[in-house]
Amino acid sequence: MSGKRLFAVRGATTTERNTEQEILSQTKTLLQELIDKNDLSREQDIVSVMFTATKDLTACFPAKAARKLGWTNTPLMCAQEIDVDDSLPKCIRVLIQYYAPEDHSPQAVYLKDARKLRPDLINE
Template structure:
């Protein structure tokens, strides 16, 4: 087994608690599904939000999914002028077999952030 890190992002329409929770749930489920990652294999998750999202913590959605034993942290994304708004990002650290190929996940409007990744499409 080896330690890996996955990246992912998703956008929401508005700074709304339910949208943040729903989008985070969608992102995490897709990330876990594409990579066959279980809660038991996760080491930690770091969530960031753009400055325009403060209605809810993305980690709340992860806890609701059953990631109660995974250390979670939320932070602000660097507010670079002109950057994509209304974005939730995540970095997940997890263990998987040596030959595992990570599949990063970029959904909705966040796909434009990493058009270089085939898995983001």
């Protein structure tokens, strides 16, 4: 891939409730924000996406939101986040690996209560 290099970017969000609609809505918002901030052209540049969800989110897989965005050929994986004492509840995290121009600077996205996870990366 001439002129491009492999990058990875993180993001996270939280939900109010453990419902399929809420999980899909918040994950879709997170993914759209990551696409916009990193100028991703979806499946052409994305190599793979890893999602984790805290143990209190069981209504659906967050990856389903990516499929609803049209990512039908992108490898997606979901896992349960490690259950650490006093960790942020109802949290969905994502790691996207993608190709971009060599001078690209990945822009992480942390929404809702997940902003507490990495306040150093919040760009307002």
